[in-house]
Structures are given as structure tokens and as C-alpha cells.
Amino acid sequence: MTSSIKVRTSMREGKTTVRAIIRHPMHTGYATDPDTGELVPAHYIENVTVQHGDKTLLQCDWSRAISSNPYLSFEFSGAQPGDLLRITWLDNKGESDSIETRIQ
Amino acid sequence: MIMMMNHTRRLFLKGSLIAMSAITTGIFSLLKPLIAFAARNQPAFSAKTEADAIAAIFPGEQITTSDAIIIGVHDVVENGAVVPVEISTKLPAVETITILVEKNPNPLIANFNLSPECSGFIATRIKVAEPSDIIAVVRSNGKLFSTRKFVEVIAGGCG
Numbered sequence: 001m002t003s004s005i006k007v008r009t010s011m012r013e014g015k016t017t018v019r020a021i022i023r024h025p026m027h028t029g030y031a032t033d034p035d036t037g038e039l040v041p042a043h044y045i046e047n048v049t050v051q052h053g054d055k056t057l058l059q060c061d062w063s064r065a066i067s068s069n070p071y072l073s074f075e076f077s078g079a080q081p082g083d084l085l086r087i088t089w090l091d092n093k094g095e096s097d098s099i100e101t102r103i104q
Numbered sequence: 105m106i107m108m109m110n111h112t113r114r115l116f117l118k119g120s121l122i123a124m125s126a127i128t129t130g131i132f133s134l135l136k137p138l139i140a141f142a143a144r145n146q147p148a149f150s151a152k153t154e155a156d157a158i159a160a161i162f163p164g165e166q167i168t169t170s171d172a173i174i175i176g177v178h179d180v181v182e183n184g185a186v187v188p189v190e191i192s193t194k195l196p197a198v199e200t201i202t203i204l205v206e207k208n209p210n211p212l213i214a215n216f217n218l219s220p221e222c223s224g225f226i227a228t229r230i231k232v233a234e235p236s237d238i239i240a241v242v243r244s245n246g247k248l249f250s251t252r253k254f255v256e257v258i259a260g261g262c263g
Binding site: 015028030046047052055056057058059060061062063064065066067068070071072073074075076077078 | 144145149185186187188205208209210212213214215216217218219221222223225226227228229230231232
């Protein structure tokens with residue numbers, strides 16, 4: 001199965017821009033399923049961590065109000081092409097996924 | 105005799121209290137690394153008003169309004185379920201960026217902890233339930249700054 005995370009990096013003038021999309025429903029728990037008329041249980045990512053090598057770059061705490069298939073972009077300095085970048089998410093059901101990519 | 109019993113009982117109570125606190129301290133020192141990893145402030149995320157959310161995430165702290173923070177968002181959005189938002193700031197040494205939506209059922213949307221290598225920039229997509237102010241709070245050099253921007257929403261997005 002392909003990863004739930006797609007990530008792209010680009011370097012310019014010493015800064016690395018990271019753009020990531022995570023495949024996740026991000027159910028708030030407030031909406032009803034049009035087919036069954038029942039509430040769709042809350043299911044959303046609570047935490048995303050981005051690491052550059054062993055170092056944590058960014059640690060995100062999210063609510064259910066991040067849109068489905070969350071998009072995240074940020075930039076940082078100090079990376080070299082080929083460095084390892086790791087993105088990990090954890091949701092309210094304890095499910096998680098992570099991806100490793102080489103910065104380019 | 106009764107005095108005696110009371111005394112021993114006190115001693116026993118005292119002893120068990122000490123033992124209890126020792127056990128609790130033990131448990132908490134074990135839990136500490138876990139808490140440090142998942143430092144999610146659940147009361148802040150459950151808060152139902154902007155003021156309660158701010159009070160829970162920044163207890164007792166002063167927040168100064170600043171025009172050095174820019175909230176990049178359209179003035180009018182068609183679909184509240186997907187509202188692209190970019191927070192950028194020229195403030196130095198940004199430690200956290202926090203996004204709130206005043207009128208959402210739970211106003212706290214996201215909190216980002218940035219390492220010193222990160223620029224003062226975050227982009228994401230959020231749900232906005234109804235026309236509302238979007239608030240960005242930035243911690244720079246230990247102090248809190250904020251700005252807000254109103255967004256008109258045509259179809260609310262709490263689905």
C-alpha cells in the first residue's frame with residue numbers, strides 16, 4: 001500500500017520548503033453520514049512531527065478542524081541535499097503513519 | 105489505650121501517605137518522557153470559546169496585538185470545509201504559531217511548535233464553520249503577539 005503521506009521539498013538560498021499532504025478523513029464527529037443518517041465518529045490527526053535527521057523541526061498539535069486530507073507547509077534552514085526528513089502522524093484512534101524522504 | 109491507638113493510627117496514616125507520594129512521584133517520573141513527547145493541551149482543544157482556549161493554552165500570559173504577523177487567507181471563501189491559511193511573520197525567534205477560529209465549536213485549530221531552524225511560516229487548510237475572525241498567535245523571544253482577520257464563509261465547513 002502506498003504511504004498516506006506525500007512530501008515534496010525544495011531548496012532555495014539555504015532555505016528548504018517542505019510541502020506535505022496526508023491522506024486522512026479528518027472526521028469531526030459532528031457530521032451525519034447521508035446514507036445512514038448516523039453521526040460519523042470523530043477520526044482526526046492529533047499530532048504531526050517532522051524530523052530532520054535526529055532533530056525535531058516541527059511538532060504540530062491539530063484539532064478536528066484541520067481540513068480532510070491535511071496540507072502542511074513550512075520552511076527551515078540548515079539542510080543539505082540528501083539529508084533525511086521524516087514526517088510522522090498520529091490520530092485519535094491511535095493509528096499512525098510515517099514517511100522518510102531525502103531532501104532535494 | 106485509646107490515645108495509643110490513635111497515635112499508631114496517625115503513624116500508619118502518615119507512613120502510607122509518604123509511601124503513596126513516593127509511588128506517585130515514581131509513576132510521574134516514568135510518565136514524564138511520554139508527556140514531553142505528546143504535549144497536547146486537551147483542555148485548550150476542548151474549549152468552546154476563544155477566550156477559554158487562549159486561557160488554557162497561554163495561562164496568565166499577556167498577548168500584544170502586532171502588525172508583524174500576516175494571515176494569508178481569502179476575504180471570502182466559498183467552501184468553509186477547505187480554507188487555505190498561511191501564517192507568516194517577520195518576528196524573530198518564533199517558537200510557536202497558534203491558529204484559532206473565533207466562531208468554530210472548538211476555536212483552537214492548531215498549535216505548531218517550531219525549532220530555531222524554522223522560519224516564521226506555516227501554511228495549512230482549515231475548516232471554518234461560519235463567517236468568523238481567524239486569529240494567529242505567535243510566540244517570539246518568549247513573548248506572545250497576535251493578529252486577526254475576518255473571513256466571510258458562504259457554505260460552512262464543519263462536515
